[in-house]
Amino acid sequence: MKSAKKLVDGETHRYGMVIDLDRCTGCGACMVACAVENNVPPGDPAANERTGISWLRVYRMNDGQPLPETRTAFVPVPCQQCGAKTPCVSVCPQNAVEIDRSSGIVGQIPVRCLGCRYCMAACPYHARSFNWWDPAWPAGMKESLNPDVSTRTRGVVEKCNFCFHRLQAARAKAAAAGSREESPGDYLPACVEACPTSAFLFGDLDDPTSDVAKAAEGKGTFRLLEKLGTDPKVIYRSARPWIRQMADGALPRNGKEEHRG
């Protein structure tokens, strides 16, 4: 894989993750943990795979071989946290998408969002969701909401922000301890923490001593639609060539692929 883009002015960290697709079993624990952590409401009864809200979606794809020789892989796709030519940032008329310079995290600010959905059209990864309905939880379940994440309303776009509130909590903890830098172990997004097979590695991609930076430079790594030049900070890893090829859309599409979601 090409070497990752280096820090831009003012950046102190460049958080990213490496997802090992050979370890992902498609259990969906990351999706549920993400939704619970970020107060994503249960889908409206009319919601489907296009209109539902998921900050992290696990796609199932196969190699197109006939059954029973078909090989399947599961690909968790959160916001890819583009580091260059960030499409959603450039199209937003409201400045509702901002890049945090201290972490490199692309954040969505719902209260600024006008709901025009230009960002959704621009995002090549389909990593954004629109609130088509008022968020609704069953009676009494609002008590179970995470107090660190504000709820959103109908008519705004939302997306993964690497659980930015956890970064803030880690910084607060570091500040309380008299440090200006958060400890790497104190900041993990919910999906990373939830994965039962440790398929996710997370950390500062520009810290050469971190596991995630080493993994990002390892064999078999790739990024989705790398040819677009968006420099995603979500990096995938697999020993299976057909998965790597499919990440760039190189495999012939026969209409039977299970790119559902």
Added chain:
Amino acid sequence: MRLSFTRRDVLFAATGSAAGLVLSPVPWKLLGDSAIWTQRSRFAPETLRGDITTRFSACTLCPAGCALRARCVGMPAVPVSLTGVAGHPVTHGALCPTGFALHHLMRHPLRLTGPAQIARRKGGVEATSRMADAVIASVADAVRSARTAAKVPLAVLDLRPGRMASLECRRPLAGIPGALHVVPASREASTFEAMRIRLEGAEGAVGPLGIDLDKPRTIVSFGAPLREGWGTPGTVPVLVTRQNQGSLRLVQIEAHRSPTAECADRWLPIRPGTEAAVALGLAHVLVTDGLVAPEVARRARDLDASFRTFVAPFEPSAAERISGIPASALRSLAHEMAEGSSLAIGSGAPGTEPLGPEEESAIAALNLLLGNAGPNGSVVGRHELPSPTLEGSLATEVPLTELADGSVGVLVIDGMAETVSWTLIASKLAKTATVVSLSPWLTGLSLHASWAVPSPAPLELLAEVLPPAGAPVASWGLALPLVAPPENAMAPAVFLSRLATALGNTAPAPEGAEALLKRRAAAIVAAGRGKVFVPGGALMAVADAGGPNGLYEKLSEGGAWIDDPLSTPTPLLRFTLLPPTHQEVASLAAVATLGRPERQGDAGAFLEPEGYVGATGAAPEPTILGKLGRESLLRATGAARRSTPVAIREV
């Protein structure tokens, strides 16, 4: 010089101002502010505020009993997010998707908050609230009536036996004439139970069996959802790691392309309900090609002409006709299994019947032929979990399958898991039987009840975590209550005690969960075996845990007790493959040779083994799990009905 303003000047000024305004930040600011003003913020749900605390408990939705760490807010603390406990020796920090949303289930729309009368209506059931005393009086009347009308006036079906709470339920029952404590047929994974009952002459009693996941090089799974959390989600990371390293090959034999089949190294699709034929076809190859483990061939008593005669009809070609698996594939699989350490496993969970006893019997025979019960096999014995002796008399414990058909007058179902089919339960009920459910939710078996008295849900009561199915060593943990149960919820022991009193018997007051569990802790300390895990710390010997109270405290803080392995590694080589006296033998051949494919096509239904050993089926699905189905299509949705080979035979 002209100093007067003309109309044209005014127009110029207005036009210029308008153009300048567009270029100024004002309209953009207005646009932004309007976006904020039009936010319907007052409708946005507000979250709880308060101090953040961390507490430990365990998910008791299914027998896996995964340890969890809860992030709680406010006082009284309310859990807002759950995660696994890193480094836990049994669960390895894993939770299934349902476990992450367990705290949502306390407030699920199907949650029962008080006693209710259940009436069946067209298209569903209707629950009408009733006073607890009224429900108990009605059930007591039903028991009195059943004394003359039924052989067993009162039976309590304990869906998760072996707990201290189970013992406490048997105390009040002991005073009620004719009352029985009924348990599912098995407490362990069905494959291992089928193996265990064939092992005899071992050195000492044969206890529960489990898998040493480090041993098998090939696992042949008959529909077992190994990559979906079979036994406990904690086994999945081990399997995935070994598969990726190339040290384990997973072969999935299943009709449906399940997630495990998708991730298997090889998926052999079969016609639904033909698992027995495949297993016997493999056994045929093992026997006729001389692939039986040498020590088994030497010591097994009945690997003789009778067994060879029994498997003779199941040549690979015959198995192919029945199951659809090519004969060549069966033959090569049998040789692969014989080449290295391999394990055959069915999808059976404790007490469930995803595969029938006939299928499990055939799978058990495969394991015995491969030497899996020997010292080098993948199946290992483990110690029983130490249990204290309770004073006083206890009601008789009877397996459900041993109850006579139509014999039960009043059935109380203690538990929420659908680990026993309603068809089996219904066959034991008298015509006018009354069914009482003690489930926290109006789902599953409680839909068949006349009365529902909700018990506290997981995270609402103090409970213990027993060893999960397939565990190679015993373990024990605590599930602490994090939230208060509904005011009218009632623990099963309390309900039975009050029922006994209403029937005119003197029932001892329930001892209470904490006192009972401390007695279990004392028994473990007295046994002197095992180690204690404490989150973030190293394993310590049980002797250093500070006695029973110290052990209990450590487990209250997210710890776990892990037993030592058996000192003698399963020297169990004397066994009976298929004892002629066993009832399964007669039906095995018939089951294996049933020609079902045509009938499947006629039925127009997709029938397959169902063996998910997770929370599915035990409780309503948290609404947030819609993210995995309807909102992403990651999991199959819709009305695809899953069934079991047992049900297929009934079709």
